[in-house]
Structure formats: structure tokens, C-alpha cells
Amino acid sequence: MWRAALAYGALIALLSLLLAWLDWRHVTRMWSTEAYVLAIAVIFAALGLWLGVRLTPRRRPATFVRNERALASLGISPRETEVLDLLAQGAANKVIARRLDISPNTVKTHVARLFEKLGASNRTEAIAKARELRLLP
Structure with a gap:
């Protein structure tokens, strides 16, 4: 449980650093707002899909086979x-x-x-x- 919590915490910290880097790039290189929003949307969509796959319980087979x-x-x-x-x-x-x-x-x-x-x-x-x-x- 602790390993999973530490892994998720490290992932969030990494994403925060990435967002800070993207912000710096935006300010220093004058990215267009649309590209900046698209990058953030892609990151959070990927994170949401990954978390959805990891946290969604697996379904049991519809037919029961007795052991x-x-x-x-x-x-x-x-x-x-x-x-x-x-x-x-x-x-x-x-x-x-x-x-x-x-x-x-x-x-x-x-x-x-x-x-x-x-x-x-x-x-x-x-x-x-x-x-x-x-x-x-």
C-alpha cells in the first residue's frame, strides 16, 4: 500500500515539475495559448486513462464454473x-x-x-x- 502511495506521489511530483517546465517554456518562448492548453489536456487525459485502467475492478466471467x-x-x-x-x-x-x-x-x-x-x-x-x-x- 505504501509503495503504491509513494509511486503515485512521485508521479504527481513529476507531473508538477513538467507543468512548471511547460509554464517556463510558455513565458520564455511565447508559446501560443492553444498549444499550451493542448499539452496540458493531453497530459491529464493520459493520466486519467491510466488511472482509470489501474483503478477499475476487473469483471468476473459471466458464467460460473464450480471448482x-x-x-x-x-x-x-x-x-x-x-x-x-x-x-x-x-x-x-x-x-x-x-x-x-x-x-x-x-x-x-x-x-x-x-x-x-x-x-x-x-x-x-x-x-x-x-x-x-x-x-x-
Whole structure:
């Protein structure tokens, strides 16, 4: 973070020196005002484009591809994956049981196994770890 701040500070200092030099050139060589304004506009347009590219977050691919290797290495079953998907949607155990046509106790078992396999202690932590591993979109 500090390196980036120092780099941006150095860049601004360099641009300030360049503008001072351009001002001196303008005064001593009597550049036309249009050329002076054009030079400044080009510098700031280039700086704006560069900063825009650097500071704009990259978009994720539109299609989500589940990390099958992580599923296999953690030993998460297809049914547990369905439960995890519904957990990420915020569904309660009874709702998950109704949608998957299983008992609420079975849902509790699947959730407990997911917590164990993901190393989580609650639903929020399990969902966050699953997203880190690209198990959830």
C-alpha cells in the first residue's frame, strides 16, 4: 500500500515539475495559448486513462464454473453441494428440507458435515470459505 502511495506521489511530483517546465517554456518562448492548453489536456487525459485502467475492478466471467477439484479434495457430496447452494441463498433448514424432499434432521447432518469439511463454525463462515474456493458463485 505504501509503495503504491509513494509511486503515485512521485508521479504527481513529476507531473508538477513538467507543468512548471511547460509554464517556463510558455513565458520564455511565447508559446501560443492553444498549444499550451493542448499539452496540458493531453497530459491529464493520459493520466486519467491510466488511472482509470489501474483503478477499475476487473469483471468476473459471466458464467460460473464450480471448482470440482476442491469438491473432490474436500469430499463434498453432490447432495451436500445442493445444501450448500441453498445455504448461500439464505434458506432455513426446514426450507432446504422441503425443496430437497429430505427430513430436517438430514439437513442438519449435511450442514454439520459441511462445517467440518470447510473448517467453519457457522453458516456465514462456511459460505465465505466456499466462495473463496469457488464452490459458490
